Amino acid sequence: MSLAIGPGQRLEDSVSDGSSHPDSSLAGDLRRATGLNVAACYQCGKCSAGCPMAAEMPLKPHQMLRLAQLDLRDELLSDPSPWLCLTCETCTARCPNEVDPARLIDGLREIVFKSGSAVAPLRLRAFHKAFLRQIRRHGRVFEVGLIVDYKRRTGALFDDVLSAPAVFRRGKLALSPSNIEGRDEVRRIFEACGQAAARKEVHS
Helix, strand or coil, X not given: CCCCCCCCCCHHHHCCCCCCCCCCCHHHHHHHHHCCCHHHCCCCCHHHHHCCCHHHXXXXXXXXXXXXXXXXHHHHHCCCHHHHCCCCCHHHXXXXXXXXXXXXXXXXXXXXXXXXXXXXXXXXXXXXXXXXXXXXXXXXXXXXXXXXXXXXXXXXXXXXXXXXXXXXXXXXXXXXXXXXXXXXXXXXXXXXXXXXXXXXXXXX
């Protein structure tokens, strides 16, 4: 796949039509979702060079931003790469132009959810939901609860089951959760985020 700019094509041409009308391009949607300008990326590749998940992604971080610049919406939003991002923000820390690739990739996921045009792979959705449920309930991850919830959501009941005895023998998994002292504050954060998302949905 070639992500080069065509002859005579300016970067600005791929993200705006130059009119006073709202920008309906993917770059315009990203700007509204994140407040960031994807056109500021000049494809140095430092984000992808430092990304711990780059080897697992069909599209590297800089390639995702390039597709957004070129408004190749369907090709980008149907790819699993945005969902493989760990949001570790290594790409953002390495970016010499302060583009914030991590926030832009998060914005891509928001756009997908709002459009309903595609969804994250089942196992990724299941893991995110199971992980956040543990954080909301305990303020930290309870590993056994995470595993049980994940397997319940995916149906992958017997994956890695043979590893369980050795893990328990080594004391790597606790059988009961340990709640943090600030659990109520964590729950209030979740509630505030839910209310903010609801207000944003009403006004969008």
